[in-house]
Amino acid sequence: MIKSCVTIALVQQIKTGPWIFWDDLQAGMEKASKLGFDAIELFTASADSIEIPGLKDLLTNYNLELAAVGTGAGKVIHGLTLTDPDPEIREKAVSFILGMIDFGAAFGAPAIIGSMQGNVLTGNDRGETLSWLAEGLNRLGKHAESKGVILIYEPLNRYETNLMNTIEAGSKFIETLETKSVKLLADLFHMNIEEGNLEESILNWGKYIGHVHFADSNRRPMGFGHTSMKEIAEALKTVGYQGFASAEAFPYPSPDEAAEQTIAEFRKWFR
């Protein structure tokens, strides 16, 4: 069964980003729990910004799972990516993500590689850049496997990366990796920009989808844009997707109303 999830961001530098709850972990968890969400997805500044035992207690008290942890702070705060031409920066990117994998794995949750994938920079060779991405994902995927979790790789729209923009491109790329522990994130907002047909992409490549970001075409909570959710929900069910539909959307018109809108839409399509 597909499970509901809401994002909580605890990173000051990404204040304008598409996350529903902000700053106060416990208050966000309390609201998520009251509304009946199954899980939260966390964006933290680093792997050690939250104490593991304290978070375990909060998750138990609020009857929530940790669905996934974002790694974007590695880029936003430290300027790290897996495809930087400087090998030292690539190495630092890998160690930042290794820490996040360990943090998530303490809860059985995967780490997400979104903006940390980087870009082919002007003057750089695409093939070489992709070999750096593959090297990073292979190392990180093997580490995730050793910790009993998968690793999530997220194709992004063209304004955020020139590496992988579609589920098909992402699928074909992860098929070339040595590790089989890397799965894809189907972010419905990015897909709305890049896919010819969202449901066909899900039907064709569904076996590689390990996580879903649940946001409408304008990145507002589902139902506030023009995404045709009926076909998408049917496609996810048809391919047997069993993961989370995680609201990575703007807190529009307010965090509480965005969370209420999200859970209502989630129930409409998945319950």
Ligand code: LER
């Ligand atoms: C960024 O646009 C995004 O979708 C995040 O999940 C990745 O950092």
Ligand code: MN
């Ligand atoms: Mn996303």
